[in-house]
Amino acid sequence: MKFFLFLFVLLFGSYAQAYDVDKVVLSSLPTYVQKDKDSLPFIFSKAPFDKANYKASQRFSDHVIWHKIHFPTPNKAVTVDLQMNNYLIDDLDFYFLQNGKQTEHWRRGANQTWQNQVAYYNGIWIQLTLQPEQDNTLYIRKQSRGPLLTPMQLHQNADTAITKLSTTLFWTIALTSVLVLLAFNFIIFLQFRYAAFGYYLAFHCFILLSLAMMMGASRWFFPEFIHHWLIESKVTLFVLAAWSLYRFTVGFLPTVRVQTPTHRRYWVDCIFFAYLLISVFFSEKISAILFIIMQVSMIIFCLRYGLKSYREGFIAARFYLFAIIMVSIGSSINSMMYWDIVPFNNITKTALPFCNFLELLGFAIAFTDKAKQIELNTTLKIQTDGSTGLPNRYYYFEVLQAKLASMTHSDLALVMIEITSHSQLSQAYGPNQAEQATSTLIKNLDNSLAEMDSVLSLSLPNNTTRKLVRISTNKVAFICVSKQELAHQIESVQRFLDTPILIGHLDFHYQYNIGSALYPSQSNTLDSLYQNALIACNYSRVDIGTWQPFNQTLKQNYAHQLHLLTLLTQDLKSGCLYFEIQPQVNLATRQITGGEVLLRWNNKQLGQVSPGEFIPLAEQAGLICKLTDFVIFKVFKWAAQHPKLLENRTLSLNISALDMLYEGFAARVISLQQYYQLPASQLVIEITETSIFENSQVMFDNVNRFHKAGFKLSIDDFGVGYSSMQNLIALQTNELKVDRFFVAQSLTDKSSAILCRNMIQLSSEMGIISVAEGIESEEVALQLEQWHCLIGQGYHLYRPMPCEDYLSLLGS
Ligand code: C2E
Ligand code: MG
Ligand code: MG
Secondary structure, three states: OHHHHHHHHHHHHHHHOOOOHHHOOOOOOOEEEOOOOOOHHHHHHOOOOEHHHOOHHHOEOOOOEEEEEEEOOOOOOEEEEEEEOOOOOOEEEEEEEEOOEEEEEEEOOHHHHOOOOOOOOOOOEEEEEEOOOOOEEEEEEEEOOOEOOOOEEEEOHHHHHHHHHHHHHHHHHHHHHHHHHHHHHHHHHHHHOOHHHHHHHHHHHHHHHHHHHHOOOHHHHOOHHHHHHHHHOHHHHHHHHHHHHHHHHHHHHHHOOOOOOOOOHHHHHHHHHHHHHHHHHOOHHHHHHHHHHHHHHHHHHHHHHHHHHHHHOOHHHHHHHHHHHHHHHHHHHHHHHHOOOOOOOHHHHHHHHHHHHHHHHHHHHHHHHHHHHHHHHHHHHHHEOOOOOOEEHHHHHHHHHHHHHOOOOOOEEEEEEEEOOHHHHHHHHOHHHHHHHHHHHHHHHHHHHOOOOOEOOEEOOOOOEEOOEEEEOOEEEEEEOOOOOHHHHHHHHHHHHHOOEEEOOEEEOOOEEEEEEEEOOOOOOHHHHHHHHHHHHHOOOOOOOOEEEOOHHHHHHHHHHHHHHHHHHHHHHHOOEEEEEEEEEEOOOOOEEEEEEEEEEEEOOOEEEOHHHHHHHHHHHOOHHHHHHHHHHHHHHHHHHOHHHHOOOEEEEEEOOOHHHOOOHHHHHHHHHHHOOOOHHHEEEEEEOOHHHOOOHHHHHHHHHHHHHOOEEEEEEEOOOOOOHHHHHHOOOOEEEEOHHHHHOOOOOHHHHHHHHHHHHHHHHHOOEEEEOOOOOHHHHHHHHHOOOOEEOOOOOOOOEEHHHHHHHHHO
8 A cells, every 4th residue: 555655656746746856965064163142033134044054064963053945935935844863862853034034943854753653663863844936944043962963854745745655664674683693693692691692792782873863753662761771871882792792702702612802801890881881971072082992892802703703604704704894894884984084975874774684694694503513512511421522322322323224234242341450540540530531531542433434333423434433431432334343353453452551650451341233134123233342341251351252142142141140039039038057077076066057049930049059149239238138137036045065066157258358347247246246256257268358447447456356267168269478367267168079179189179178278277177079989088087187078978958857957
């Protein structure tokens, strides 16, 4: 509708043109600077208006200034429209005089009624009807704290309509675009919530306000008093805008890896604050001069770092530079325009909004790219290990899946390497240094694999590739795409890992295990591939650094062990565990000197399970303490009910070495012994030797407590495993149990016989009781007796028996 109206006016209006507005010169008007006491009649009739004053009247002035426009007399009544586009002037009055008589008075143009009726904005317009044969004169009165630039144009008919429409269109488009971009940037801000973006949004809002104010649109947005307040505090607004741009710059640039000076930030804030105070308390002319200085320094600062970031080559940084150049151009032209350095025309007038639009567009693109980078970094962070930059566990399970699906190799192998000495390093040098050493090792290993085509390359979101996946702190894995190359590759990994590395002053040899599993022949998913390689890797072996390929038996063992553990945990509560006693005899007299308590487990599903099988499992799974507590409690309670049991006879209990490493273990056993009032001297604690014995203070404390309470300590299975003579002293042992391995072979194997005899002799010389386990024949018993072994235990003498049988045996 508006458009047709506009066309109508355009077509017919041009015919109506009779009066040539171009003849009225508006560029250099007669001007008068008002004295305080000048009255209106004086100004209209006698004041000395002079064109020479015009130029000065276009700048800052504290005076009231008048312009006079004298219109050539038309032949017939004609209507002309005067447009004046400076909305920053505080007071603006138009007086129209015909034949020296005031006929009209407008304050700030015809559109001062915006707040009331007019729904759209098209600028400051004065419509004048020039009468024929009359003297038509317009007086313009202006006064302001700001620049007094008076850009004026005369229009007629269609020209007026076009100009009004284009003005409306211009500010609508300009402000809408800025608003849309603000909304866009705000959404990005909400997504990432960077403090720097917050400053940017503030800057954006200041720009929006300034534009609205300069184009007069703020009168349409806000009540008149706010518009006026904005106009009066425009420099303050500009200072705040500059400050938020500065804060944004120092916050944003480091995120695109350009460092800005941080130590001066506080001082710069202070300078801005001082500017702010000046802009509030001093005249606009002074603060405007200071603002120009600030504007120039800001442009230099931002351009300097913008250029720096441009050289670094990030897209976000490049658009930042573009945006900054746009702000600089726009704000410079605007300032120059108000200082009357460049003329006020359609180009200079639109420079600021146009440049601001481009600037906001530039920042929007910079942010979008930054957002993309953030996304990429987040994905990278999720998929990689922080200290080595290698793909991590998540990558293995989530990203590799798609990659493997698209591959058509016959058989792939997952090779898993466990760096077992990582925890030793942590204990020796602390976790940080250990992590540093291990991650350097892993990175170097990855580099050494980089050239190998048969190792699958794993591509990361930042377009780099790696060969290793860091599954956990001390486990890495790689995928070999050729089954034939597997052995060769593992060899080269072993060669690499066997080379010592200098850690501190130590040539450190890493200890590791390697396991591998095949896909898809052994494992049809990545999960099972991982599981199988892990089983192979965890397979305990004598040699460190050896490679164990996966096979189904390994898996079955694991599954079986886990099954056992689950059932054992259940049965510990349900009473399927009980104990038997194996009598021990004096080899000389063959009289029973005591018995060894042996734990038994009869599971409904599995039947009888040997302690040789479930005790080591319970030790690994941390279940042993519960098991020990169970046995001790049951045995002590039983012993308390049968006092005869310990009359001149001993009762031996098997204790895991791990129990001895628990603080307060001895105290717990002793208090139970005291509770049941059992004679401690008749109780023997049998401990199987392990390497853990070495240098544990807790363990020595427990040993000492047992001794102090009167318990006897015995070393079980002496001669096998981690035998250490030192333990004999450390445990202040009372009894030594020669392992059945030596006893059984004492008649057939010479070396076993020598060792067995010497162990017995050693104990007698140290005043320790010697016990021989596993006596299976009378010959062995006699031989041991000859060697002066004091006590014997074995199937030939007595088999382990239910407690009741043992009691009746003692009674007979
Ligand atoms: P151990 O302490 O050395 O116990 C002696 C083992 O030798 C017992 O096996 C016993 O049945 C077996 N044995 C005794 N005489 C002969 C013989 O003449 N020939 C042969 N071949 N074997 C004989 P068992 O009961 O299977 O116990 C195995 C191991 O389990 C024990 O070795 C001990 O280390 C552990 N154990 C048993 N009960 C407990 C317990 O309550 N707590 C802890 N921590 N370990 C226990
Ligand atoms: Mg034993
Ligand atoms: Mg033994």
